[in-house]
Amino acid sequence: MIVLEKRPQPSRAWSMATPLVAVLATMFFGGLLFAALGKNPVEAIGTIFWEPLFGEYAFYYRPQLLVKGAPLVLIAIGLSLGFRAGIWNIGAEGQYIMGAIVGAGVGLAFYPMEAFYIFPLMVVAGALGGWAWAMIPAFLKVRFGTNEILVSLMLVYVAEQLLASMSLGLLKNPEGFGFPGSRNLQSYGSAHNAELIEGSGMHWGVVAALIAVIFAYVLLNRHMTGFHIRLTGEAPRAARFAGVRPARLILFCLGVSGALAGLAGLFEVSGPSGQVSIDFNVGYGFTAIIVAFLGRLHPVGILLAGGLMALTYIGGEIAQGSLGLPAAAIQVFQGMLLFFLLALDLLTNYRIRAARKEVA
Amino acid sequence: MSTPLLSIKGLTKAYPGVVANDNVSFDIGEGEVHALLGENGAGKSTLVKMIYGLVKPDSGTMSLRGAPYAPPEPRAARADGIAMVFQHFSLFDALNVAENIALGMENPPAMGDLAARIREVSETYGLPLDPFRTVGDLSAGERQRVEIIRCLLQDPKLLIMDEPTSVLTPQEVEILFQTLQKLRSEGTSILYISHKLEEIRTLCDHATILRLGKNVGECTPRETSARDMAEMMVGTALKTPQRAGRAFGEIALDITGLSVPSPSEFGTSLKNLHLTVRKGEVLGIGGVAGNGQDELLAVLSGEILTAADAVKKDGQPVGRMGPTARRRLGLLTAPEERLGHAAAPNMSLTENALLTGSVREGLESNGFLKWAETRDFAERIIKAFDVRTPGPENAARSLSGGNLQKFVIGREVLQNPDVLVVNQPTWGVDAAAAAAIRQALLDLAARGTAVICISQDLDELMEISDTFAALNEGRLSTPRTTTGLTVDEIGLMMGGAHGMEVAHV
Secondary structure (H helix, E strand, O other), X not given: OEEEEEOOOOOHHHHHHHHHHHHHHXXXXXXXXXXXXXXXXXXXXXXXXXXXXXXXXXXXXXXXXXXXXXXXXXXXXXXXXXXXXXXXXXOHHHHHHHHHHHHHHHHHHHOOOOOOOHHHHHHHHHHHHHHHHHHHHHHHHHHHOOOHHHHHHHHHHHHHHHHHHHXXXXXXXXXXXXXXXXXXXXXXHHHOOOOOOOOOOOOHHHHHHHHHHHHHHHHHHHEHHHHHHHHHHHOHHHHHHHOOOHHHHHHHHHHHHHHHHHHHHHHHHHOOOOOOOOOOOOOHHHHHHHHHHHOOOOHHHHHHHHHHHHHHHHHHHHHHHHHOOOHHHXXXXXXXXXXXXXXXXXXXXXXXXXXXXXXX | OOOOOEEEEEEEEEEOOEEEEEEEEEEEOOOOEEEEEOOOOOOHHHHHHHHOOOOOOOEEEEEEOOEEOOOOOHHHHHHOOEEEEOOOOOOOOOXXXXXXXXXXXXXXXXXXXXHHHHHHHHHHXXXXXXXXOEHHHOOHHHHHHHHHHHHHOOOOOEEEEEOHHHHOOHHHHHHHHHHXXXXXXXXXXXXXXXXXXXXXXXXXXXXXXEEOOEEEEEEOHXXXXXXXXXXHHHOOOOOOOOOOOOOOOOEEEEEEEEEEOOOOOOOOOEEEEEEEEEOOOEEEEEOOOOOOHHHHHHHHHOOOOOOHHHEEEOOEEOOOOOHHHHHHHOEEEEOOOOEOOOEOOOOEHHHHHHHHHOOOOOOEEOOEEOHHHHHHHHHHHHHHOOOOOOOOOOEHHHOOHHHHHHHHHHHHHOOOOXXXXXXXXXXXXXXXXXXXXXHHHHHHHHOOOEEEEEOOOHHHHHHHOOEEEEXXXXXXXXXXXXXXXXXXXXXXXXXXXXXOOOOOO
């Protein structure tokens, strides 16, 4: 029989190794899945992990990695703060949408004026939009003890309806021949989140993501607030004893994650996407949850995990195109990654042992 | 000598990393009250679990009246006439006494018959108990009676009792002892587990002493002094805490008319509490667990806020202040629960030092943490309080209970508090560590700190406190000078027999 035995303290080695082992296990079982679908598993795995980085068309895919990875990292960093403290913001997708709507709205309000301060104003507005949307579950939780998981998730669907309404109404392009969607911000210089270096994929969102990683790292490791966040997650009673005010922590964590999700939305709408449209959101807010856990809620881990998720996204698209793999298979593949990561997480705190037969 | 009732030979049980019992042998005679004595972690619980069939030994044999005895499960042990009263009761609050007892039986009789038998047994043994009362309304002593009667209904040959007096007032202990003596006179053997030496001297015929899983000695308690038994238990000579004569200063902490509803449904609300502690004074607060101890600590630590002037430190109202503000003023606390309340189990000792030390030790500036200083602080605690650990980077949960307790108490003591409140400072701690902690509290008082020690260990309170009060159902008795207090008086302060009648055996 196999028994699990609690380690006297968490294993540092395993906590580093589990993401790697999880990736390898995902490659193996994902390979089996692709084989069962009648594809060559080695080729499929190779396409997903190799093509975007070193393949023939890597010059096109590499910038895409940054474009896809930046919002994931930005949102996941915010979520990880709350997750560390046991505050579960599941509604980053909604906050992302609201950031985009408010930020783009501010930009479009100035159209067609050109000024250097328009884009910075949009950035602030985007962050505020996401923050305000996250404050709804935060306030309800603090004031009435509601469940932030449910409230934040429900608000995603409200935000989606609002997005549709904006695309069809208030923010609709007056010169758009009746098509839904706002003016394209890419063709409005002062509001365009352009690439900082031509062809690199590097836009302000990537810079913001990197700053967020550093900010979160310093906060968690060097600041009292970060210590209180970790303490609350580890031992809520000890946190209250240490003087943490739970309400303040809830407002802080949900606020920061909302603001970062809002920023991600703003950078997306003013850059790669260009316009507010009905199908603007593509699930970054939900995928970021996976990224946060894949990165073990550690800022540097999240940076790496965001890169990995972006890779499976782009690699998956290539595999769909060139090998004819169904999109669902790619999603299963991504799901496997989270599953193995969470399952193997156990090894950090437990060791597996073959149980000895007990002598009667 | 006739065949002993239960004979244990060479019992050994190892768990990964620790040998809980190493070649333990002893005999329990018919009609004998046999004490099993040892510190926490000495292996007493593992041993009785093997006798009761909950744990299987790695090697060694047991025989019951000469026949081999190896119960595969508690049911078999019960069938052979072994019964056990656990330290923690397994009763359903919402059911009545008879229903609870029926639940533990193989073939429960009709409820009316069972109730009649419960009445009969309870009267025979001087344990009055109404079979139709709801368990949730019973005191700890009465709950224990339910467990004892449940065992007695099986007509046991050997009754195992695990730390039975830890939840009782002195008066309730008296009733229990009369019952046990009556059982003995009828030929029932009792295996009595405890670390309270005076009790064992009063009650037991024979004692086996365990230390670190080994049988280190036997004695006849009546003929052995408590000190000698304690030294056998600990293995070294014990240091009795020294208290220097000292004068008390001004009032450091003042609680006036404090009433607080408990935040938890099963907690105890505090009702109209009054107390004062002067500088240099140790106030001992006794009482059976669950009478408001946790709530009192939370009120003082700032986890529960009260009316501002219900709690005053040096005349300044602090009732509305949170834990951090109170620490800044020099009011420090150490809760009972080490893991999860006083310390975060998965965090390192350095991080745990920061948990309460940040304000007074200057471990942060503008919110930024000074890890080097924090590590120094953790190392100072480890050194000053002889905490056994490879270093401050180890997780709190890797420490033994006694070592972590030394760390948690040391963390507050080293911050030079004006007022220190501790709850159960030596609970689950070995005797040597307990003595060190008590000495630290006395030293602190000698330097002018006002100390409040909440504890269920009356011996501890008698040893260190200048003034004594007891919590009973959320009310605090009037504090009295400890010197000259009799056990009877203390018992009455603790709520006497909690409404139970004294047995007439």
